[in-house]
Amino acid sequence: MATNRARTAGRHFLQIPGPSPIPDRVLRAMDMPIIDHRGPEFGQLARRVLDGVKTIFKTKKPVIIFPSSGTGAWEAALVNTLSPGDSVLMFETGQFGTLWKNMATKLGLNPIFIESDWRTGADPKAIEAKLREDKEHKIKAVAVLHNETSTGCVSHPAEIRKAIDAAGHPALLLVDTISSLASIDYQHDEWGVDVTVGGAQKGLMLPPGVSFNAVSDKAVAVSKNSKLPKSFWSWEDMLATNKNNYFPYTPATNILYGLAESIDMLHEEGLDNVFARHDRLAEATRRAVRAWGLEILCRNPHHYSSTITAILLPEGHNADRFREVALDHFDISYGMGLGKIAGKVFRIGHLGDTNDATIIGALAATEMSLGLAGIPHKKGGVQAAMDYLVSEAQKPARSAAE
Ligand SMILES: *Cc1c(COP(=O)(O)O)cnc(C)c1O
Numbered sequence: 001m002a003t004n005r006a007r008t009a010g011r012h013f014l015q016i017p018g019p020s021p022i023p024d025r026v027l028r029a030m031d032m033p034i035i036d037h038r039g040p041e042f043g044q045l046a047r048r049v050l051d052g053v054k055t056i057f058k059t060k061k062p063v064i065i066f067p068s069s070g071t072g073a074w075e076a077a078l079v080n081t082l083s084p085g086d087s088v089l090m091f092e093t094g095q096f097g098t099l100w101k102n103m104a105t106k107l108g109l110n111p112i113f114i115e116s117d118w119r120t121g122a123d124p125k126a127i128e129a130k131l132r133e134d135k136e137h138k139i140k141a142v143a144v145l146h147n148e149t150s151t152g153c154v155s156h157p158a159e160i161r162k163a164i165d166a167a168g169h170p171a172l173l174l175v176d177t178i179s180s181l182a183s184i185d186y187q188h189d190e191w192g193v194d195v196t197v198g199g200a201q202k203g204l205m206l207p208p209g210v211s212f213n214a215v216s217d218k219a220v221a222v223s224k225n226s227k228l229p230k231s232f233w234s235w236e237d238m239l240a241t242n243k244n245n246y247f248p249y250t251p252a253t254n255i256l257y258g259l260a261e262s263i264d265m266l267h268e269e270g271l272d273n274v275f276a277r278h279d280r281l282a283e284a285t286r287r288a289v290r291a292w293g294l295e296i297l298c299r300n301p302h303h304y305s306s307t308i309t310a311i312l313l314p315e316g317h318n319a320d321r322f323r324e325v326a327l328d329h330f331d332i333s334y335g336m337g338l339g340k341i342a343g344k345v346f347r348i349g350h351l352g353d354t355n356d357a358t359i360i361g362a363l364a365a366t367e368m369s370l371g372l373a374g375i376p377h378k379k380g381g382v383q384a385a386m387d388y389l390v391s392e393a394q395k396p397a398r399s400a401a402e
Contacts, residue, residue, distance in 0.1 A: 017149050053212065081141060081226050089141070288384055
């Protein structure tokens with residue numbers, strides 16, 4: 001909402017990298033009377049989402065659904081697989097990588113943190129080197145983020161799996177996909193991931209309130225001997241009751257209706273088309289940023305994110321003030337700079353229910369706001385993005401539903 005007006009017409013441009021805008025179809029699907037979560041109607045809904053969500057993680061193994069924000073699924077991944085004092089190899093990709101590491105410390109684990117400059121993804125070579133040094137196999141898990149939401153840098157779980165195997169190390173691989181799932185291709189089984197952490201409110205286009213752990217056979221086997229305390233987050237009761245289409249405690253029933261709808265929508269569009277759309281919107285955004293003469297925070301194209309682009313403002317210009325100007329005049333919200341890049345960057349989310357025209361609207365609001373806020377830049381960013389989207393639109397269309 002603009003701060004200086006009573007009402008702002010039209011839809012707010014929610015360009016934060018999650019929560020992302022919720023499609024009307026999902027809102028309608030959730031607009032249901034609450035049902036008995038131990039009754040037969042719920043059983044059908046549970047089966048539908050427990051099976052359906054596997055197609056999004058690309059796994060044949062169980063996916064556990066918690067009634068929580070993504071942070072809960074982070075905790076579940078750690079407490080179900082690890083014991084007090086275990087070493088966990090983690091990577092400082094940015095603020096979320098740091099928060100997960102801090103959580104590991106609070107839980108009594110011993111995180112080994114590979115430091116980085118917040119401008120690239122996890123380096124598989126550095127991970128392999130640390131694992132090779134660990135002759136006694138004290139490291140029980142490697143935990144990385146598929147997409148670091150604070151910086152707009154992806155890491156590549158398949159490369160990290162190869163690094164673990166090349167080192168001949170038995171550590172589990174835990175991957176956070178909270179801001180990439182259903183937006184950037186992800187393959188839990190194929191890539192040999194042991195626990196995949198997911199969330200509702202980013203690529204899945206849902207309100208905040210459910211989170212996920214996709215679990216490998218190895219992760220489930222290891223969980224039987226893990227000694228960190230767990231009760232609410234325990235996989236054991238979840239896996240047992242999910243088999244019979246129920247949950248051990250009250251699930252987020254209405255969000256599950258939304259989840260069933262969002263899974264259907266993703267398959268109607270076709271997952272490959274969804275990923276291509278995200279790649280396209282991200283590339284359009286980067287072209288605009290370059291044309292403005294501003295700097296993309298992620299400095300390595302191999303690690304560019306297709307869900308969020310973080311943009312560095314020139315020295316001496318405050319990104320939070322820029323965000324205020326944009327919200328005030330054009331009713332658009334960006335992600336703020338977090339942690340050590342607070343005030344230095346703003347982040348454009350281009351994930352979930354977003355299309356070419358939406359991103360052009362967002363980029364136009366951005367270009368106008370750069371001018372209003374007195375940020376030195378060149379004009380023509382929106383034009384560069386439009387030229388790119390037109391060239392992509394002229395390519396032959398892919399086939400639709402799967
Ligand atoms: C949003 C996010 C989280 C935290 O999720 P919450 O739902 O806010 O608890 C963790 N990791 C990543 C990569 C995220 O984008």
